[in-house]
Every structure is written in C-alpha cells, then in structure tokens.
Amino acid sequence: MDTVAPPPRFDPRGLVELDERVPGTAAIDGDRGSFDARDLTTRQINLELRRLVYELGVREVTVRNPGAKHSLGVGILARCRITFEGSLGYFACGLIDGPEVHVTGRVGWSACENMMSGVCVIEGNAGSLTAAALRGGDVVVRGRVGARTGIDQKGGTVIVLGDAGSMTGFMMQRGRQIICGDAGHGLGDSMYDGTLYVGGKVASLGIDCVPGEWTEADTEFIARKFSIYGLGSPPELQKFVCGKKLYNYDSLEPSERKLVL
Amino acid sequence: MCGIAGIIYRNGNGAHRLGADMTRMLQSMKHRGPDSTGYALYRRPGDELIMRIKLADGGNDDLEWADRLRRRREEVKARIRAAGGRLPVLDEINEYTIAATVDYDGEIKHLADYVESVPGTEVLSAGSALEIVKDLGDAQTVGSAYKLDAYVGTHGIGHVRMATESDVDISNAHPYWAYPFSDVAVVHNGQLTNYHRWRRRLERLGHRFASDCDSEVIAVYLAQRMQDGASLEDAMRMSLEDLDGVFTYICVSDDALGMAKDELAAKPLVLYEGDDMVVLASEEIAIRAVIDREIETYDPYESEVMVWTR
Numbered sequence: 001m002d003t004v005a006p007p008p009r010f011d012p013r014g015l016v017e018l019d020e021r022v023p024g025t026a027a028i029d030g031d032r033g034s035f036d037a038r039d040l041t042t043r044q045i046n047l048e049l050r051r052l053v054y055e056l057g058v059r060e061v062t063v064r065n066p067g068a069k070h071s072l073g074v075g076i077l078a079r080c081r082i083t084f085e086g087s088l089g090y091f092a093c094g095l096i097d098g099p100e101v102h103v104t105g106r107v108g109w110s111a112c113e114n115m116m117s118g119v120c121v122i123e124g125n126a127g128s129l130t131a132a133a134l135r136g137g138d139v140v141v142r143g144r145v146g147a148r149t150g151i152d153q154k155g156g157t158v159i160v161l162g163d164a165g166s167m168t169g170f171m172m173q174r175g176r177q178i179i180c181g182d183a184g185h186g187l188g189d190s191m192y193d194g195t196l197y198v199g200g201k202v203a204s205l206g207i208d209c210v211p212g213e214w215t216e217a218d219t220e221f222i223a224r225k226f227s228i229y230g231l232g233s234p235p236e237l238q239k240f241v242c243g244k245k246l247y248n249y250d251s252l253e254p255s256e257r258k259l260v261l
Numbered sequence: 262m263c264g265i266a267g268i269i270y271r272n273g274n275g276a277h278r279l280g281a282d283m284t285r286m287l288q289s290m291k292h293r294g295p296d297s298t299g300y301a302l303y304r305r306p307g308d309e310l311i312m313r314i315k316l317a318d319g320g321n322d323d324l325e326w327a328d329r330l331r332r333r334r335e336e337v338k339a340r341i342r343a344a345g346g347r348l349p350v351l352d353e354i355n356e357y358t359i360a361a362t363v364d365y366d367g368e369i370k371h372l373a374d375y376v377e378s379v380p381g382t383e384v385l386s387a388g389s390a391l392e393i394v395k396d397l398g399d400a401q402t403v404g405s406a407y408k409l410d411a412y413v414g415t416h417g418i419g420h421v422r423m424a425t426e427s428d429v430d431i432s433n434a435h436p437y438w439a440y441p442f443s444d445v446a447v448v449h450n451g452q453l454t455n456y457h458r459w460r461r462r463l464e465r466l467g468h469r470f471a472s473d474c475d476s477e478v479i480a481v482y483l484a485q486r487m488q489d490g491a492s493l494e495d496a497m498r499m500s501l502e503d504l505d506g507v508f509t510y511i512c513v514s515d516d517a518l519g520m521a522k523d524e525l526a527a528k529p530l531v532l533y534e535g536d537d538m539v540v541l542a543s544e545e546i547a548i549r550a551v552i553d554r555e556i557e558t559y560d561p562y563e564s565e566v567m568v569w570t571r
Contacts (some may be wrong), residue, residue: 087556106545127531128529
C-alpha cells in the first residue's frame with residue numbers, strides 16, 4: 001500500500017496552506033519569473049508568489065491580470081521585485097518586509113498595512129487606510145488616496161502625488177507623509193509625532209495638529225525622496241507637526257511623578 | 262459589513278443584460294454578506310404600474326400554507342380591483358411572490374396600503390419601471406430562483422447583506438422601496454444611529470415601515486423629502502446632515518442613480534465612470550466582474566453626493 005505523507009500541519013512562517021495546492025504555472029527565466037493570475041484564487045496567487053521568491057530564489061516576479069483581487073502580495077519577507085500588472089483589491093502588500101513592489105493599476109483599502117520595509121509604488125489611486133500602521137519603507141501613490149492615510153503610522157514615508165481624503169495622518173506616531181495635492185478635513189488629527197507635508201489646500205487641521213517650522217533637513221529629505229522615485233521637482237509644501245498640547249508627554253510613570261512632586 | 266453595487270448604462274435603450282450583470286457583481290462580493298441578496302432593477306418606463314408583492318416571508322411547511330397563500334393571492338387581486346386598478350395581471354414568480362401589472366392612475370399609496378391590508382403581505386416595490394427582488398441566500402441562489410439572468414433593463418442596484426441590526430428575512434433585506442414614491446429604491450452599507458428618532462418622525466407623517474432595519478429609514482426619508490418638493494439629489498444632500506452614523510448608500514429613480522457618503526467616509530465605494538456605463542460597488546472586484554479589462558477607478562471622498570442619469 002502506498003503511503004502518502006500527510007501535509008505539514010503548521011508552518012510558523014505561514015508558508016504552507018493546508019487546503020490549497022501551489023499552481024506552479026509561472027514561467028521562469030533565470031532569476032525572473034512571471035505568471036497569469038486571471039484564473040487563480042487569492043490563495044493560489046500568493047502561494048505561487050511565495051514559491052518563486054522563497055523556494056526558487058526568483059528576484060523579479062511579474063503577476064499579470066491580478067483583477068483587483070484582495071490580499072495579494074501579503075507577508076512577503078524577502079528582498080525581491082514584484083510587479084503587479086493591473087489593479088489590486090483590499091489589503092494589498094500588507095505586512096511586507098523587504099520587497100520592491102510596483103502596481104501599475106490602483107489598490108483598494110488598507111494597502112501596505114503594517115509594512116516593515118521595502119518600497120511600494122502605485123501608479124493609480126489608492127483607497128482609504130493606505131499605509132495604515134506603516135512601520136518603515138516608502139509607499140508612493142501617483143494618484144489620489146482615500147481617507148485616513150497612514151492612520152497610526154509608526155515610521156516610513158508616504159508620498160501621494162494627488163489629493164488625500166479626510167483624517168490623513170490620524171493618530172500618527174512617527175514617520176512622514178508628503179501629500180502634493182489637497183488634504184481633507186482633520187489633517188493630522190490626534191497625531192503624536194511625525195511630520196506631514198501638504199502641497200495643496202488643507203480643508204481643516206485636526207486636533208493638536210499645527211504648522212511646523214521648515215528646516216534645511218526638510219528640503220533635503222523631500223528632494224531626496226522625489227529624486228529616488230523620479231517624481232520631478234517637488235511642489236511648494238507646508239509642514240505640519242504635532243502641537244503636543246493634547247496629551248501628557250511626561251514620560252514619567254504616575255508613581256515616579258509622585259516622587260518628583 | 263454588507264456590500265452594495267449599482268450600474269447605469271449610458272446608452273439607455275434598455276437592452277442590457279442587467280440581471281446577469283448584477284448577479285455577477287453581487288456574487289463576487291458574497292464575502293461581504295451571505296445572509297440575503299437583493300436587486301432593484303429598472304426597465305424603460307411603461308404605461309402600467311408594476312408591483313412586486315410578497316405574500317409571506319419565505320417558505321413554510323405547515324398544512325394550510327399553500328391554501329393560505331392562494332387565498333391571499335385572490336384577496337390581493339380583488340383589492341387591486343377594488344382600489345381602482347384595471348386589468349391586473351398576476352405573475353406568480355414563486356409561491357410567495359407575485360408581480361402584478363396594473364392599469365392604474367390613482368395615488369400609489371392608496372393602492373399599496375389597500376394591498377398591504379391583506380395580512381402577511383408587503384408591497385416590495387411599485388412603479389412604472391422598478392422591480393425589487395430580494396430573498397435569502399447569495400446572488401446565484403436568488404438570481405436563478407427569480408430567473409434574473411434573462412432580465413434586460415436600463416439600470417439597477419443590488420445589495421448583499423450581513424445582518425447587524427435586524428432579522429435575516431425578506432422584509433429586512435435590501436433594497437428598500439421609498440414607499441410610497443414610485444420607482445425610488447435604496448441600498449445601504451452602514452449603521453444609522455438616529456434611526457429611531459427619524460422612524461418616529463416619519464411615522465407621525467403617515468409613512469409605513471415594513472421592517473426593523475435601520476436602512477429602511479433612508480428610503481422613507483428620501484421619499485418624504487421628495488414629497489416636500491426636493492429633487493433626488495437635494496434630498497440626498499439633506500440626508501448627509503440629517504442622518505447620523507456611518508453610511509454609504511445608493512439611491513435610484515426611474516432615470517437616475519446616485520450615491521451619498523457620510524462625513525466620516527467610513528464605508529467604502531469604488532467608482533468607474535466609462536463612456537458606456539457607470540458602475541459603482543463596495544469593492545473593485547465587483548466592478549471587474551462586469552468589466553474584464555484594466556480600468557481606472559477611484560473612491561469618492563466624505564460627504565460626497567453624485568448623481569448620474571441614463
């Protein structure tokens with residue numbers, strides 16, 4: 001009797017999903033690979049991506065016809081180049097650490113959520129909650145973004161060439177955002193730290209978000225980012241930071257504070 | 262969560278596979294709400310009034326079920342006649358749903374109220390172009406049960422429901438007809454926090470509510486505003502001020518389709534505006550279910566109201 005090895009039940013890196021087979025349809029040429037995602041499910045696309053990047057060491061992957069499916073390119077933890085020829089749905093490229101991603105279409109809500117490092121360049125528009133809880137790396141959107149871009153941002157840089165919706169930089173804690181177009185109501189509401197640059201009109205500032213003082217370092221930083229991504233010369237920008245009036249920034253614990261008093 | 266979708270063909274000759282397109286869109290958003298699926302479908306307005314009437318909420322296997330429905334059907338027919346409707350043609354869609362085509366030029370409220378006084382019945386929609394179809398299950402289930410694949414029309418909206426505020430049954434499924442306004446229907450994604458206040462207010466003005474679902478208040482609210490003389494677009498703009506909570510809703514009339522988004526932009530909507538059609542849905546994946554090519558789409562911002570005509 002043939003004995004079939006049972007599939008591994010658990011993989012701490014999440015690289016094996018029990019009820020789906022890797023399609024293995026990619027055409028590979030050296031360290032480049034590409035495949036058509038039209039007839040594949042979300043899970044199959046991600047498994048194929050991981051097979052190429054992790055198992056075969058492919059360094060440049062092109063995914064054709066992603067068809068705005070959700071959760072593509074999530075959790076890739078290796079240095080590689082991934083190009084999506086088309087649009088992605090919700091939760092695109094979340095939790096990535098290392099890849100350089102290029103999306104030729106648009107992305108839905110929550111793209112690059114909790115991204116750790118790497119680059120994600122989106123040619124089209126992006127939905128709300130873009131780069132939510134971003135930890136590091138650069139997210140470049142050539143179109144416009146929805147509301148709450150970089151909510152809870154903890155690092156990294158978001159560059160938006162178009163307009164941004166309301167509550168941009170909501171509860172931001174660190175990192176930078178460069179919005180070349182207009183920003184909606186409540187810009188930087190309840191931000192703790194970090195910097196927002198806006199080129200267009202600001203509909204209204206959020207609570208405790210105040211204009212900041214421009215320095216040489218700002219000019220240098222913006223010029224560097226624009227040259228890296230070939231975005232031309234940056235527009236004239238206003239700078240906004242946290243006023244630090246809303247919260248108690250005393251770093252002492254309550255018990256320690258008692259001792260001081 | 263819920264998913265909403267709408268489609269309006271720019272070439273309004275009415276020869277579009279609306280039913281099949283809507284089913285594809287709604288099925289691709291099944292993950293947003295598997296409880297029930299609903300459609301508001303429009304064809305070119307005719308001279309007669311079309312009413313979709315529900316005789317009971319879903320199937321039942323008690324012994325007198327079939328008999329009771331037969332009696333209700335007869336009673337509905339008699340009451341349409343008694344209310345002044347001429348030549349009613351009753352099309353039995355399934356055992357508990359009928360489509361009545363009536364030659365009627367009186368007030369729709371009068372006719373609808375009279376039909377609804379038959380116990381257990383509900384007028385799902387009334388108008389010269391509108392038909393509302395809603396039932397439990399996903400889009401494929403509802404679409405095939407109601408034979409929507411062959412439905413041709415000019416524009417329509419749809420909804421997949423994940424029930425949060427009220428029961429899972431046909432009455433609580435979307436779309437809602439803006440009773441008693443002919444040819445106006447609404448689908449909604451979100452929660453309204455001042456629902457009870459508006460419901461009491463509108464009930465005092467004589468409007469009837471067929472369900473406990475907060476979304477129904479949007480339809481009735483718009484009906485009241487339009488009765489007061491506002492256009493569809495103006496009524497939708499007023500709703501941004503008057504309704505509290507989080508919402509994105511799509512409202513349709515016999516020649517227009519509009520969307521409104523609350524001031525928090527908390528609920529999604531993706532828009533595609535092409536030369537041949539305007540398609541909008543909670544997720545782009547639904548738009549791509551009817552347009553099989555790379556397209557440019559965007560999300561409307563907070564407090565936006567947009568209206569397209571066919």
